[in-house]
Amino acid sequence: METTFCKIVVVDDEMLVRQGIIHLLDWEGEGFQIVGEASNGREAFELIESQRPHIILTDIVMPVMDGEELIRLVKGMYPDIEVIVLSSFSEFEYVRSTFQSGVADYILKPRLDAASLLAVLKKTAQRIPVLQQVDWRNDKRQSADYILDKLISGYPVEYEAEVLQGIFPYADFALVIAETGEEAASVGRKEEWLENSIRSLLQSGGMPLVFRRLSTVEGHVRLLFNLNVDGREALIRMAEQVFAAGIRAHMFQSLAVSRSLTDLEQLHTVYSQELMKLLDHRFFLPEHSLLVDSGGEVQQGAAFDQDAFAAELNRQEFDQAFARLSAYVSSMSGRRDTGVSEFKSFLCHSIFQVIGMLLHFHYEAKALDESKYEYFRSIHEARHISETEARLIQFLQDATECFMKNRGGTPAMQKILLYIDENYSRQITLTEVAKEFHFNPSYLSNYFALHNKEGFNEYLNRARIEKACLLLKESPDLSISEISSLVGYSDHSYFTRVFRKLMAVSPSQYRKG
Template identity: 80%
Template sequence: MDTTLCKILVVDDEMLVRQGIIHLLDWEGEGFQIAGEATNGREALELIELQRPHIVLTDIVMPVMDGEELIRLVKGMYPEIEVIVLSSFSEFEYVRSTFQSGVADYILKPKLEAASLLAVLKKTAQRIPLLQFDWRGDKAQSADYILDKLVSGFPVEYEAEALQAIFPFPGYVLLLADIGDDAAGGGRKEEWLESSFRSLLQNGDRVTCRRLSPLEGHIRLLFNLDADRREALLTLADQVFTAGIRANMFQNVAVSRTFTELNELHTVYTVDLMKLLDRRFFLPDRCLLVDSGEEERPGPVFDQEAFAAELNRQEFDLAFGRLSSYVSSMSGRRHTGMFEFKSFLCHSMFQIIGMLLHFHYEARALDDSKYEYFRIIHEARHIGETEARLEQFLQDATECVTKNRSGTPAMQKILLYIDEHYSGQLTLTEVAKQFHFNPSYLSNYFALHNKEGFNEYLNRVRIEKSCLLLKENPGLSISDISSLVGYSDHSYFTRVFRKLMGISPSQYRKG
């Protein structure tokens, strides 16, 4: 007798709950099939129209459209579909109200276990006249069940012979198509993708194709092939996805290395292919990404010490050029992660702003807009967008430098000298001698071209350095730190520190 699997749609806004249900049972072995998953009622209605499930298993409290409204609409539009409610104890009053809309049953989330869920589902399925299935539940594990467990990283015991007829060849390649947020159109795209490959594969190609369950906007196809058929498969993939991407069906496609054990499936998917998709940020013009299985040689490393030294010497043209050249060189390189790169870039911009402010350049506007720069960089979809934003930032920073330098080039040299020699017994007379000034003239010159007088500026530099030492060197005593930043009198250091910071050095260290 022909059997019809009972199709189930799982609706819950918590991914862990959905995945817990999906991986709780050997669904096909029990006579069921997961037709899809949705995060709210609106998504569920779109999938119901496409998949026409027999049973909807839904949460009550969800964003966008909650379970109560979903149930009312489903029973009004599709009265033949049965609905089972998932709820917690605190939602029981909501659950009771849903029975007026024709809910078949409910199950409490704290009691969500395989046996109880299966009992409720089988009881509900027996109410559906069109279903014909032997509900004894003594079926062997299906291949889809085993593969779904393997790719998701859930432990599963199975006989290798059970899959031998499906996978007769020694090698495997996992292919991942990114469809973005188009969950409702995923089923149509899956079918198109699988049928396209099957139509191109010939019996003599020694390559088979099997669709895995979709997850998080990804379509996954598993290919079983002879070792020498990888290049032929890549040629087919290029043909299929060129057509699919032109039709706006996919955003990117990633093809894994060849592996020989199905137990590697989870690692290949979650580590290799997801890392490969992460690298597309640096490859904006590449839609088909292929993992060769070989370690890629890292490109040149950014010289952070040289960059910091150039900023400290106010050699801004060199520092800005160094950063710009490095970012430009990143296009096409895949050894760096996207988030690592974006964090590096924001940190470098933060360094630049900090040094401009330290040397009294008019950079307040740049400082005020830094978080907008950071936001745009973190939202950038590819390397080109970050390059454009960095160049705008460097132009703004260059204008800050140009405005200040046009009037006081000597002042910048004096500030740099103080910054490099603050730890010694530095005096106005010594600095005046270094720059061939009369001490009285230097005092007036300093006050004219700087917001602070000589002593005020020197104290601020020393206290800023002492703050770093207090936080980063807990083993140093406060007396030692006062000496390291140029104060011979510990009590005087404490008074100056309290005046500028509002608290004592010991309180600052504890905070």
């Protein structure tokens, strides 16, 4: 006679809490079966119609739809379903009010251990009429699904090898992930289509493969294939056929095939560290939605020369710096040696650098600075390398317009400002700079005022105070007097007066602030 399990849906907005509960017990060994999980009440309610659980184990405080509203809906439409509430100490009064809606019991999260949870569940299950005859003894054998779910999730599990040997006749394994782009609660039709398509191909082609669907998480349908040593080619051929049909039918966005493995204890590593990384790199491979991990080493591409980029910006060689950055981003298409988050962070940092240098050299970049967070947002939301490249091109065009205006200056003016920026720490004077560039001091003073929005002394003081601000924040071991000397002021009291005038606070207040 088929075993009757008490079916449970777990609802909590924290994934770690859900996973902790799911892997807390040998559920089937105790007579229970986790048939679904959800991160809020709305997702849970969608699961109920398809899974018809006996018990819902739910948190109270959740986004979208909280536990209290979920309980009212469930008890109104499915009065036979029992609900157990998970809560913290601070929510006790809130939880108590849910008993008016027919909650069966509650359990405090801080006391959520296997024995306590199992006791509450068994007490609740015994109230359900269709489960009156269930054998609640603990001698039920672990199922293959339970064992495989533990292995792919990375939780320790002891099991009898015979359980898996009976369904997997071959020595090698491979994991296949279909990325649907939907939450687990919405992929039932796609799971069924995928299984039927694979089963049909295997039957018609006589391929030396068997497969088993694992639990679905985060919009990924996961399939474990068992193959003989010569079955790798057949698996890739089958994946190509399924992929082509699946894309046409809009069943999934991409398909990833792992390297072959012989030890199922490696399942979690292959899934979490290898296949997920492979799917992540589809960002750099927009034209490749069928991804196959051959198990070889990833070839390293050329690194970005950050020092050369910074030096070009500092010399105001913006055309060269922009060309360098653009070429590097273009080279990333097809590469697999850099993480997506790492790449996006690098790109945002580079934009920040460019804007900072434009402002430092007093180009009209205020509008660009105000729009930087919009650039950051669009880059972090980009789905493919082509989208980030297009956004970078737009930014570089806007930045080019800033420096092409040249703030009304001339090449000679640019060289004078660069000289000041490189020598501010010395006791340089207008006379010294005039001599360096073969100007009459009086003429240089007028020339500076004509081609720059600040006079010579104003610009020199601002350059020194900007550097002093950095030292005050980044070098706590340096005294204010030492910093004054390092940025070119021999008179500490004069430094303090200039600092207060430009920053509206004293150096010591700035350091504290």
